[in-house]
Amino acid sequence: MAAGKGGVSKRTVFRSKGQNLHSVYVLLFLCIAFFFLEHQDADKYARLFSFNADAVASGEIWRLLTYQFTQAGQGWFAFPKPVVLFFTLLLLYLMGSALEEAWGTAHFLAFFLISAVVSAFAAAILGIPLLGSYFVNFTLLFAYAATYPQQTFFLFGVMPVRVRWLAYVAAAVLLAGVVAGGDSNTAAFAGAAAAFLYYLSQRVRIVMIDPNLESAPADNASIRNAARFVAVKKAVAGERAAEVDRLITQFEREIVKGVNICPPPDYKPENADGYCIRCDGFAECSARYLALNRPPAAVPEAPAVPEGT
Numbered sequence: 171m172a173a174g175k176g177g178v179s180k181r182t183v184f185r186s187k188g189q190n191l192h193s194v195y196v197l198l199f200l201c202i203a204f205f206f207l208e209h210q211d212a213d214k215y216a217r218l219f220s221f222n223a224d225a226v227a228s229g230e231i232w233r234l235l236t237y238q239f240t241q242a243g244q245g246w247f248a249f250p251k252p253v254v255l256f257f258t259l260l261l262l263y264l265m266g267s268a269l270e271e272a273w274g275t276a277h278f279l280a281f282f283l284i285s286a287v288v289s290a291f292a293a294a295i296l297g298i299p300l301l302g303s304y305f306v307n308f309t310l311l312f313a314y315a316a317t318y319p320q321q322t323f324f325l326f327g328v329m330p331v332r333v334r335w336l337a338y339v340a341a342a343v344l345l346a347g348v349v350a351g352g353d354s355n356t357a358a359f360a361g362a363a364a365a366f367l368y369y370l371s372q373r374v375r376i377v378m379i380d381p382n383l384e385s386a387p388a389d390n391a392s393i394r395n396a397a398r399f400v401a402v403k404k405a406v407a408g409e410r411a412a413e414v415d416r417l418i419t420q421f422e423r424e425i426v427k428g429v430n431i432c433p434p435p436d437y438k439p440e441n442a443d444g445y446c447i448r449c450d451g452f453a454e455c456s457a458r459y460l461a462l463n464r465p466p467a468a469v470p471e472a473p474a475v476p477e478g479t
Contacts, residue, residue: 184272184273184274184277184372184373185372185373186274186277186372187272187273187274187277187450188273188274188275188276188277189274189275189276190270190271190274190275191275192267192270192275193270193275193278193279194262194263194266194267194270194278197239197262197266197282198259198262198263200239201239201255201258201259201262201303202255202259203239204219204236204239204240205239205240205241205251205255207219208240208241209251215240216301219232219233219236219237219239219240219301220233220236220237220240220299220300220301221233221234221236221237221290221293221299221300221301222299223290223293223294223297226290226294233290234286234287234290235283235286237286237290237299237300237301237302238286238302238303238304238305239303240301240302240303241254241255241258241303258303258306258307261306261310261311262306262310265306265310265311265313265314266278266306266310268314268317268318268445269281269310269313269314269317271449272317272445272448273372277372280368281309281313281365281368281369282305282309282365284361284364284365284368285304285305285309285361285362285364285365286305286361287361288360288361288364288365289304289357289358289360289361289362290357290361291360292356292357292360292361293353293354293357296353296356296357298353298354298357300354300357302354302358304357304358304361304362305361307340307358308340308341308344308358308359308361308362309361309362309365309366311333311336311337311340312337312340312341312362312366313365313366313369314333314337315333315334315336315337316337316366316369317373318333319332319333319334320332320334321333323336344358344359344362345359392447392448395439395446395447395448395452396439396447398417398456399439399440399447399456401413401417402417402456402459402460405417405460406460406463406465409465410465411464411465411466414460414463414464414465415464417456417457417460418457418460418461418464421453421454421456421457421460422453422457424453425453425454425457426450426451426453426454429449429450429451429454430451431451431454431455431458432446432451432455434458434459434462437455437456437458437459439452
């Protein structure tokens, strides 16, 4: 979230969210399970699970998706496959869980299916097999970078790099492969483009938010939360106990039951990614933050007692 004059500018939110069922954990499990299957017999694994148009036409429908859960063909600087698996799982967890939380499971799975199926369809037209985790390396990275462009990753735990630059590099590599005539790159590009168009169709770009607004449109709670966070900071900074109590009462009426909330130090709505502003737990976290930072109420001084009484 970037601060602008008179408000908050250039925010991206999704049109609808839906329930988060944490399907990203299923994808993580499948990546690990298929890795061990591939490790036992790589040739047999490729025969059974790679995408092949003729095999799908004969009824082996699972190939439309299983080709994504492999580390075959991933040449990240000739790293061993277990290392590549580690990075795949790390990126899938970091980016996938964030997008699913912000978007909802139904949209996230639709996003994955569009990417996988369109890539497979393009490969069928080109007459090539597919085997590789194109969804994580391209599609998911592009959508995450568009949603959280200011997010910083530390490569190898040392070198900071903005995720949008990682996406630019990945896009350049993908396009270079397409121009060079790589059919698998063309199929991956088709799937990533189709899924990214779906992503664009489901997001809303907010140009400006006035922090002095008392209310916001009912279909965009994030605007209201951004304005209320300003009120929270002012009440705490000004040590206005009455205003803090009023805000606590207001937030407690809006708490969404059953939402997993972060530890107190992680309440940072002012962060660049704006994650807290979009979270369903914003009201509960805000009430807890206010309670923890509530200034002591002013105690009126007792009237002086005249001497000799």
